[in-house]
Amino acid sequence: MKSREVALLVCAFSFPQFVGAQAATDLNCTQCVGSSDIANDSVGSAKIKNKSITSTDIAAGAVKSGIINNDAVTHQKLSPGVREKLDGAIAGVAAYYDAVDDYSVAVAHCAENTIAFAANCYCIPLSEENNVGVLLACAVEGNGGLAACLPDANTYDPDKTAPVATAGVSCLAATSADGTPFIPAPTGLVPFNAERDASQDSVLQIAQWQKQQHKELEAAVAKYKEFIATYTSRIRK
Numbered sequence: 573m574k575s576r577e578v579a580l581l582v583c584a585f586s587f588p589q590f591v592g593a594q595a596a597t598d599l600n601c602t603q604c605v606g607s608s609d610i611a612n613d614s615v616g617s618a619k620i621k622n623k624s625i626t627s628t629d630i631a632a633g634a635v636k637s638g639i640i641n642n643d644a645v646t647h648q649k650l651s652p653g654v655r656e657k658l659d660g661a662i663a664g665v666a667a668y669y670d671a672v673d674d675y676s677v678a679v680a681h682c683a684e685n686t687i688a689f690a691a692n693c694y695c696i697p698l699s700e701e702n703n704v705g706v707l708l709a710c711a712v713e714g715n716g717g718l719a720a721c722l723p724d725a726n727t728y729d730p731d732k733t734a735p736v737a738t739a740g741v742s743c744l745a746a747t748s749a750d751g752t753p754f755i756p757a758p759t760g761l762v763p764f765n766a767e768r769d770a771s772q773d774s775v776l777q778i779a780q781w782q783k784q785q786h787k788e789l790e791a792a793v794a795k796y797k798e799f800i801a802t803y804t805s806r807i808r809k
Contacts, residue, residue: 705735717741
């Protein structure tokens with residue numbers, strides 16, 4: 573009788589699966605639950621703590637363009653460094669053109685916050701009272717375009733007025749992705765920065781550069797006018 577009771581006890585404790593299975597409620601082990609143990613779509617975003625998944629948890633190349641919904645990655649979800657580069661990128665470019673007529677030497681200026689990038693010039697008499705002109709110079713000088721015209725030596729008439737020079741200038745303006753205007757600077761067009769560009773040093777630097785540009789333009793005009801006057805005096809004899 574006693575031997576049978578021992579056998580039954582051993583049998584009961586040797587096969588615990590027959591007693592009944594219970595789901596684990598507090599797992600705390602490393603890699604004890606694999607991906608095959610989790611049903612598809614059972615772990616939703618509501619079950620994931622904010623900032624619990626970092627870049628080190630995502631395999632390289634795991635997130636492809638087809639996985640990301642359109643318009644899902646907004647400006648605010650980008651890193652500050654990326655946002656800064658995107659905001660400072662040129663998003664809009666506009667070109668403007670201006671032309672000016674004058675005797676012998678003409679100058680066309682670009683408007684504020686634009687920069688000259690090309691000049692277009694010619695010498696065409698506006699009436700029979702003008703001498704025929706020959707193009708001497710066509711260039712971007714300072715923040716404008718300059719044209720200089722010599723009187724044609726073969727047809728020169730001292731009783732007629734000087735040749736008419738036409739200076740055309742193409743000017744460029746730009747705005748960044750966040751609407752910030754680009755402004756002319758010694759290095760070219762740069763995005764306006766209120767903190768930087770309002771500082772005394774920056775204002776002084778821009779003012780000195782603009783003054784230097786104006787001086788260069790005036791010097792070029794004076795040089796060509798002097799050359800044309802000397803040339804005209806020689807063919808007049």
